Structures are given as structure tokens and as C-alpha cells.
Amino acid sequence: DSGVTQTPKHLITATGQRVTLRCSPRSGDLSVYWYQQSLDQGLQFLIQYYNGEERAKGNILERFSAQQFPDLHSELNLSSLELGDSALYFCASSVGGLPHTGELFFGEGSRLTVL
Amino acid sequence: DQQVKQNSPSLSVQEGRISILNCDYTNSMFDYFLWYKKYPAEGPTFLISISSIKDKNEDGRFTVFLNKSAKHLSLHIVPSQPGDSAVYFCAASRSNDYKLSFGAGTTVTVRA
Numbered sequence: 531d532s533g534v535t536q537t538p539k540h541l542i543t544a545t546g547q548r549v550t551l552r553c554s555p556r557s558g559d560l561s562v563y564w565y566q567q568s569l570d571q572g573l574q575f576l577i578q579y580y581n582g583e584e585r586a587k588g589n590i591l592e593r594f595s596a597q598q599f600p601d602l603h604s605e606l607n608l609s610s611l612e613l614g615d616s617a618l619y620f621c622a623s624s625v626g627g628l629p630h631t632g633e634l635f636f637g638e639g640s641r642l643t644v645l
Numbered sequence: 646d647q648q649v650k651q652n653s654p655s656l657s658v659q660e661g662r663i664s665i666l667n668c669d670y671t672n673s674m675f676d677y678f679l680w681y682k683k684y685p686a687e688g689p690t691f692l693i694s695i696s697s698i699k700d701k702n703e704d705g706r707f708t709v710f711l712n713k714s715a716k717h718l719s720l721h722i723v724p725s726q727p728g729d730s731a732v733y734f735c736a737a738s739r740s741n742d743y744k745l746s747f748g749a750g751t752t753v754t755v756r757a
Contacts (some may be wrong), residue, residue, distance in 0.1 A: 572750060586743030628738075635691075638688050
């Protein structure tokens with residue numbers, strides 16, 4: 531158990547819909563990262579928040595947005611869903627703002643299926 | 646733009662033998678490299694890392710080798726155990742960069 535909690539674990543929805551994925555980081559961790567893993571692909575970095583502020587953006591689509599709340603939990607919002615958005619979405623947390631100053635702790639992921 | 650590549654999607658090895666996983670990168674600015682291990686239905690977990698000032702880092706049965714001139718790193722697992730059966734991801738980052746770039750992963754199967 532990494533201490534990072536992601537909900538829901540599985541989600542099935544239709545094209546055009548909107549979903550919200552939630553992440554609670556490990557106690558004491560200030561950084562939250564979101565990654566997307568599509569079939570047979572590596573983890574693609576989407577976005578990072580540090581202590582409530584956006585710190586870095588990766589290959590995140592404009593249809594996607596995220597935020598980190600004062601209690602440090604984070605939500606990833608995916609809208610106008612397309613079939614290609616079907617993937618495993620991982621949240622990770624770390625104490626510091628740089629991923630290699632402390633290892634990342636990953637949640638179990640949220641598997642999104644868009645039909 | 647896949648800056649970190651793991652060209653072997655799978656590896657099968659007999660228990661007790663050595664597992665060698667390879668990873669290549671294209672960005673010469675990367676100076677920190679990590680390996681993560683992932684079991685089914687779990688998130689990746691950190692395994693071992695190496696900075697560009699070293700060419701080897703060892704932790705128990707796991708050793709990572711870095712060849713900067715070839716932009717290549719490898720993970721050696723000796724001896725391989727059934728519990729090592731998992732997907733292994735190579736990742737890399739630059740100093741003061743906020744993201745890790747991951748490879749596609751190598752699935753290791755350790756046969757009894």
C-alpha cells in the first residue's frame with residue numbers, strides 16, 4: 531500500500547461524457563502528479579501540482595483539467611470523452627516538488643473505459 | 646515523442662539466473678534515471694535510481710548500469726526470483742524538471 535488513494539478504480543462511460551478522477555496523496559506529500567497509460571504505452575505525464583499550485587504541464591489535452599485543493603487532494607476532470615481516452619490514469623505523490631528528489635508513490639490507478 | 650525507449654516488451658528467465666533489462670534514451674539532458682516495478686492491479690513502485698555522475702548503483706539483487714555515451718542504461722536482477730515477475734519501467738528526468746519520462750515497460754516472467 532503506497533498510501534496514495536485513487537477513486538474510482540474502474541469507470542465505464544460513453545463518448546461525449548465528462549468524468550472526474552480523484553486522488554488523495556500520501557500524508558505529508560505536497561506534490562501530486564497525474565499520468566496516463568494507454569494500451570502498451572509508457573506512462574505519459576499529464577500535469578503536476580505542488581501545494582495547490584500548478585507546477586508543470588505535460589501532454590495534457592485541453593479537454594482535460596486538474597486542480598489540487600487546500601487539503602492537497604487532487605481531481606482530474608476529463609470532458610468530451612473520446613474512445614482514445616480509454617486508459618489507466620495514475621496519480622502519484624511526493625514530498626518535494628521534483629520527482630527525483632524523492633521517489634514518486636503511485637496509486638493503483640483509475641481505469642477509464644469510453645464506449 | 647518517446648524519449649525513453651524499452652525495446653524489449655517481454656523477457657522470460659529461469660529462476661536463479663540473471664535478468665537484464667535494457668533502456669535507451671534520446672535526450673542528452675537527462676541526468677537522473679529510475680526503474681519502477683509494477684504488479685498487476687497495482688501502481689508502479691520505485692525500485693532503484695542512478696544519477697548521471699555515477700555509472701553503477703547497486704541495491705541488493707538489483708544493479709543499474711548507466712552508459713552516458715551510449716545513452717543506455719540497464720537493470721540487472723541477480724538472482725531472479727518468482728516474485729520478480731512484473732512489468733519494469735525505465736524513467737528519466739532532467740535536474741529541475743518536474744516530470745519523469747517513462748518507457749513503455751518490459752514484462753519479466755521468472756520461470757520456476
